[in-house]
Amino acid sequence: MPGFLRPLTQAVTYTRCLHILLGSAVAWVSASVYPGLASPTRGGWLAILTLPVPLMVLAAMVPAMRRAEGLQARMMLLPGPHARVKGEDGEPGISVAPSVSWRDRGRTALWLVLRLEVGCGVVLGIGQLIGLSFAMLGAIDEPPETDGLLLAAPSAGWANLPLSLVPALAALALTVVSGRFMTLAARRLLGPSPAERLAVLEERTEQLLERNRIARELHDSIGHALTVAVVQAGAARAAADPEFTDRALEAVEETGRAALEDLERVLRVLREDEKPASARPTLTDAERLLDSARASGAKVDVEVTGPVERLPGPVSREGYRMLQEALTNVLRHSGPVPVRLRIAVDDARLVMSVRNALPRQTTATGRGGSGLRGIRERATLLGGRATTGPDEGEWQVHVELPLR
Structure with missing residues (x-):
């Protein structure tokens, strides 16, 4: 199997995707109350992405939140028993200790906000790409004005069948790339603090x-x-x-x-x-x-x-x-x-x-x-x-x- 397709056969790719999607759950719950998800405007989308941020920062002030996020990251971003970083003498790359300093709380807050925003972006990106693929196959029969797609599907034709694979592959690529990015970010933001390393x-x-x-x-x-x-x-x-x-x-x-x-x-x-x-x-x-x-x-x-x-x-x-x-x-x-x-x-x-x-x-x-x-x-x-x-x-x- 070609190397670029190997991540698609690994379970950790999809547990990472699930971890990212869960990170945006707060945004979608709050958006269902305000401003609503029926047909949000640009200002509505901005509200969806920004209103939960203070809540994330406030949650990061709780010391146990860092432990909870660390446990989630280890279980879902790293492949099970291999949850150790190569080149670090077998030490875990993600800490599961509670916050003990304001620096730890600040890193946790940054992680929660990043997880929120990346999750929202991945949800929107995958939704748009999969929707575009369905539109090219003719599975969506709504007019372009109401189908919610940012990119218009090409006119119907025999070429749409093979071309519909392109958005689907792009969605898979977005899943792999975003998962690896969040894994690196977790090791940076949830990694052991200097006090823990000492x-x-x-x-x-x-x-x-x-x-x-x-x-x-x-x-x-x-x-x-x-x-x-x-x-x-x-x-x-x-x-x-x-x-x-x-x-x-x-x-x-x-x-x-x-x-x-x-x-x-x-x-x-x-x-x-x-x-x-x-x-x-x-x-x-x-x-x-x-x-x-x-x-x-x-x-x-x-x-x-x-x-x-x-x-x-x-x-x-x-x-x-x-x-x-x-x-x-x-x-x-x-x-x-x-x-x-x-x-x-x-x-x-x-x-x-x-x-x-x-x-x-x-x-x-x-x-x-x-x-x-x-x-x-x-x-x-x-x-x-x-x-x-x-x-x-x-x-x-x-x-x-x-x-x-």
Whole structure:
């Protein structure tokens, strides 16, 4: 089928036409009262087109009118489930939110007036073209003075039969063109306001931040468990001692169980709209991290000063993840080596330091991989700072977080 005829086979072409015709209903209802539809003069036609305008403007002042017009436009101007604008990241091109500003009310008023005038014009245009086509076929036997046509039909003849298709095709073309025009106008006048676009952008930003946080949670928890399992398996094979192998398997089991609990917490965050703070471990739960590291063969020397249990929730939760990644980094790159952990809490800040011997083959630059980068990012988000890298022959992870 030729491309220019394809719109005639699409249902949306005719739902758009219906939407346009409904937009002029107010004009025809008011015209039936005044000045009448029998044989209006030029002044009467002007009254038909202008008298409903104040009513349209007044209706646009109601905030819910914008929502109603947006819903109508989506259902009738856009083809059903395809009511999204290409090139706008899947966002709807027509808003269904009520008016919240005078700018929204003004755009709605302009839309209602445009819908009224275009509807009247399309009704008159299609009526004239279809009437002309019937007149050319001889279906109208009234004299030209009373048939209401602006264009006179040609004299009767055999050529009128094929020529009568021209006004009919013109009416179809007017239907297609006016429908597309009103669709573009709807996206302009009923599209999201700047405030709505900003709200959508903020929501999308929140979603991206949440995804990034969940990715860090999974990286820290699962990465720690896998690192412990790998270290334990390697140590057990090297030791070739059944008793040590049993202890290693027990440590792998405990670490795996803790990782499953962490995974369940993360999945609960994905399933629930409200994310309870208690669903994530805090520094008061750090003992299980230390037990896991010790079970892997690392000798962990711990010194804690200050009330860790009184830390603010965000600081304590992020501090736990930083400690987890620091210990994972030790086991992954240095193996079961002595580790010194210092945690100090005062009225203003949390200071946490993890130090261990550098591996002999290290060429560390202090930048680290995604895990250490995640520690620095967490600290920055909380208004603190984190440094990682070699220091006096040891590797250190030093974190300072403000409590306020």
